[in-house]
Amino acid sequence: MSQAHMLADLNWLAILLAAVAAFVLGGAWYSPRLFGGAWMQDVGLTEESAAESNMALIFGGAFLLILVAAIFLGATIGNSGTWLTGLHTGLVVGVAWVSTAYGVTYLFERRPLRLFLVNAGYNVVLFALMGTIIGAWH
Numbered sequence: 001m002s003q004a005h006m007l008a009d010l011n012w013l014a015i016l017l018a019a020v021a022a023f024v025l026g027g028a029w030y031s032p033r034l035f036g037g038a039w040m041q042d043v044g045l046t047e048e049s050a051a052e053s054n055m056a057l058i059f060g061g062a063f064l065l066i067l068v069a070a071i072f073l074g075a076t077i078g079n080s081g082t083w084l085t086g087l088h089t090g091l092v093v094g095v096a097w098v099s100t101a102y103g104v105t106y107l108f109e110r111r112p113l114r115l116f117l118v119n120a121g122y123n124v125v126l127f128a129l130m131g132t133i134i135g136a137w138h
Contacts, residue, residue: 010074014137018130019070023063025126035118042115066126073127074134086135087128094124 030036040050077089099120106116 009079010071011137014134015070015074018133019063019067021133022066022070022126022130025129026122029122038114039118042112070130073130077131077135081135083132083136086131090127090131091124094127098123098127
């Protein structure tokens with residue numbers, strides 16, 4: 001199958017919903033109620049420095065990157081997937097690829113284990129969620 005056919009066969013509504021769900025998950029995950037305080041402390045951000053950021057660029061860029069990840073996850077799952085194969089694929093991507101890549105980087109950067117657990121954990125849940133949505137919705 002050509003790449004053009006593969007992209008044409010994607011369920012774009014499912015991919016968009018998966019990206020939105022992952023974006024919403026990120027808002028909750030990095031909120032003060034969950035892991036936001038620990039994350040800010042470990043990356044050296046304060047409320048003041050965060051307020052000075054270009055939030056439109058950060059949130060817009062984050063959503064675009066999540067959308068690209070959802071597109072390629074959808075291409076990986078394909079049209080014959082189910083919610084269970086989507087979940088499995090998302091977990092494999094999150095645990096075996098993303099988390100291990102974070103782990104290598106964090107070891108060399110000597111970042112705290114807590115930061116690894118927050119960021120890698122988010123990505124495991126993110127890809128599992130996106131995979132489940134994409135796999136379930138054909």
